[in-house]
Amino acid sequence: MNVTKCSSSATNGAARPSPAQQALVKLGLTRDIDLALHLPLRYEDETRITPIRSAREGDTVQIEATVTASAVQLRPRRQLVVTVEDGTGSCELRFFSFYPSHQKTLAVGARLRVRGEVRGSFWGRQMLHPAFRKAEGELPAALTPVYPTVAQLPQAYLRRAVGTALTRVELPETLPPGQEPPIARFDSKNGIQRLFNLREALLFLHHPTPDVALATLQDHSHPAWQRLKAEELLAQQLSQLTAKRERARLRAPALRPRPAPGALALHEQLLALLPFELTAAQRRVSEEIAHDLARTLPMHRLLQGDVGSGKTVVAALAATVCMDAGWQCALMAPTEILAEQHFAKLVGWLAPLLAARGQQVAWLVGGQKKKERAAMLECIASGQAALVVGTHAVIQEQVRFKNLALAVIDEQHRFGVAQRLALRQKLAATGLEPHMLMMSATPIPRTLAMSYYADLDVSTIDELPPGRTPIVTKLIADSRKHEVVARIGAQVAAGRQVYWVCPLIEESEALDLSNATATHVELAEALPGVTVGLLHSRMPAAEKKAVMEEFKSGRMGVLVSTTVIEVGVDVPNASLMVIEHAERFGLSQLHQLRGRVGRGAAASACVLLYSTGDAGRLGETAQGRLKAMAETSDGFEIARRDLEIRGPGEFLGARQSGDALLRFADLATDTLLLEWARALAPVMLDQHPQLAERHVARWLGGHATYSRA
Ligand code: ADP
Ligand code: MG
DSSP states (O other): OHHHHHHHHHHSSOSOOOHHHHHHHHTTOOSHHHHHTOOOSEEEOOSOOOOGGGOOTTOEEEEEEEEEEEEEEOSSSOEEEEEEEOSSOEEEEEESSOOHHHHHHTOTTOEEEEEEEOEEETTEEEEESOEEEEOOSOOOSSOEEEOOOOTTSOHHHHHHHHHHHHHHOOOOOOSOTTOOOOOOOEEOTTOOEEOOOHHHHHHHHHSOOTTSOHHHHHTTOSHHHHHHHHHHHHHHHHHHHHHHHHHTTSOOOOOOOOOOTTOOOHHHHHHHHOSSOOOHHHHHHHHHHHHHHTSSSOOEEEEEEOTTSOHHHHHHHHHHHHHHTTOEEEEEOSSHHHHHHHHHHHHHHHHHHHHTTTOEEEEEOTTOOHHHHHHHHHHHHHTOEEEEEESGGGGSTTOOOSSEEEEEETTGGGSOHHHHHHHHHTTGGGTOOOEEEEEESSOOOHHHHHHTTTTSEEEEEOOOOTTOOOEEEEEEEGGGHHHHHHHHHHHHHTTOEEEEEOOOSTTHHHHTOOOHHHHHHHHHHHSTTSOEEEEOTTSOHHHHHHHHHHHHHTOOSEEEEOGGGTTTOOOTTEEEEEETTGGGSOHHHHHHHHTTSSOSSSOEEEEEEEOOTTTTSOOHHHHHHHHHHHHOOOHHHHHHHHHHHHHHHHHHGGGGTTSOOOSSOOTTTOHHHHHHHHHHHHHHHHHOHHHHHHHHHHHHSSOSOOOOO
């Protein structure tokens, strides 16, 4: 009777969940599989008993001994002091907080297993607050797991929950036969070679045998870990590929040239007009893009190339393919000044060509005059504007295109997913999707491209236009700033131009950063006869534009600025870049900034001024970033180091928020497993769809967010 009552109240859901239960839910540990995948942070070895005599100071050991004395001392502070002996020696246990129940377990005559760190003292061996329990039952055969947890969820409760889940969880094999991941076979003590399946891997990782090399569990190189990581990567690849295949069912206009009789295609005209030859890389990626555009499958391509590799002209060529087919093209950059800088050249090339055929380029930005904007909207709607250039304003709802077929997004990572979706809606009325070309100067390391961007095709410009001189990068402590200023004087006297970058002005007061305005005054004073300009993010757009013009024209020798020049500025005569408080910038940001020089034939330099602040030395990550900058100017290498320093989670950061991050696999090191998963995913979707579905459900089912506790 009683039993029935009890169990009904436990299962009818009326009882409030305990704090521990709530904590489990909060950690996303709701299904058995979630608990089974909640892996230990570390392990405790309770499999061995150490004789007290051989326990050395500093060792963490388990002893089994009998209590010979137990007393509460009041001085120097209240504490329970217990003496235990095991026949080889004695040890004193001290507890500063204790309950009557503890005293009972620790009563004279009790046989205990005690685990803790041994300390030496004048009176002999001691343990402070050791773990203890009655000595009964067999010693465990496996290491004891210690799980990541939160305050409301006691370790013992979590251990039981995981233990129960492990006995219940069903882990049928989801890998197709003969498709095991490339994992080095495990040499167990007996020389038996074996691979772990998921079930064995999980059981092992929760309760490894004491002979395991702990380092292989710590660095996740153990075959059991490898198996787990392989499965995780496979789940991610399967879900990405599914998304890609869903997109593949959509249709886009096929952009093939429809030459008007007698008229030269824009594409050929533009090529003839360029003052330079395309690099082989530019030709290759242009062909990749044109090939995509000619198909009815919507293009979803990322064009990546280091700063200065010449992405703009590739975008322009793609735009001409689109316009030659009789469709509209939109080009967007994240800010007005960038839109203008990025596309000025491109518009300079294309506007006259379009004008010759009675068409034009439309310009759409936020702060536009009403009348101008209305006129722009009208010619976009009528199709008279074959090319639309601007900022986010381009995707606002009121903007109606006649027939948008290609959207080019520069600095794609600064646009959100929602904005990209809005762009796709622009053609929704026709049931078609526009093609999308996203450009990025922050190269995505290959491993990231293969995983997070599996739904994206990638074209890479891996070659800089000829004639660029390598940039020399120097790290200089800001105590030697005056030497740098002197060097600026010499550069300007030689007809060169200089950028001086200060950290963001918004934060300058609070964080005591050198503020751009003060630096401007300081430099102007130190460099008599040199025109020193100032550009910062709070200036009105018109003023910014005027300053940029002065600098471009060469009349201004030094441009002090906040990071507004970060991307897109192109002044080939500038040959020195000074970045103040370089330690505060991110690695890819530093690389972008450095890319502003070295665009002409002159030898260029980048000076990274750093301040060690009160600490007297740089933090480890800041040091890593500056070192990387000094050692390489290859954008891909920089991106790889960035990934290493920050980890993929942060690398993707807010820009990819929403993407489930990998919990176990490490994209920087698990390349082989990733390649295996990438090759297997399509095979599984085609030949074993049910296994694929089960696999994804297992891994991605319940988990929303997961904190690496
Ligand atoms: P990014 O890839 O950083 O956007 P840009 O498109 O701004 O680079 O190009 C950088 C500079 O190189 C521009 O001045 C551009 O006109 C020039 N450029 C582009 N392609 C070539 C080429 N094949 N040969 C010479 N100069 C080129
Ligand atoms: Mg660019």
